[in-house]
Amino acid sequence: MILSKCSQVSFFVWRSDMTRRAFALLVMTVSAVGTLLAQGKGSESVVKAAVSIKKDGNASVLVVSLAVEKGWHIYANPPGNDDLKPVATSVVLQGGAKGEVVYPAGKQVVDPVVGNYRVYENSEEIKVKFAEAPKGPLKVLVSFQACNEKSCLQPAKVMLEAK
Secondary structure (H helix, E strand, C coil): CCCHHHHHHHHHHHHHHHHHHHHHHHHHHHHHHHHHHHCCCCCHCEEEEEEEEEECCCCEEEEEEECCCCCCCECCCCCHHHHHHHHCCCCECCCCCCCCCCCCCCCCCCCCCCCCCCEEEEEEEEEEECCCCCCCCCCEEEEECCCCCCCCCEEEEEEEECC
């Protein structure tokens, strides 16, 4: 009988402790999600993207200009850290257009926790070189994620059109 009561008490204490931990985890999760939703900001709120077509001799060059607000950065392509490849800035031509995308090197960041990586800050230009001028309007999908020293915003995908 004594053993049975001890088992019941220890089960109650264990269950109570697990309930407290689960509740604390729930509160932290809801708080974190609430904070993110309250910010309501995506990366496009601190990064402005524009596109233009320029001539380079006989070839055409599509230029994607990125303006990143002070205090923010976006991950370079390549980012220099395999863990950051999914959030690296990318430019993808739409509608079957073919061209060579040339990304700038970006700035090296030394981080003892995450590891070293490269970023774009302030303003950068990503160029797409074409052997022959594309016909008609050209659409390009630009993807990026903006971060500062404290947090990262939701990743953004911005469709741009050059005429």
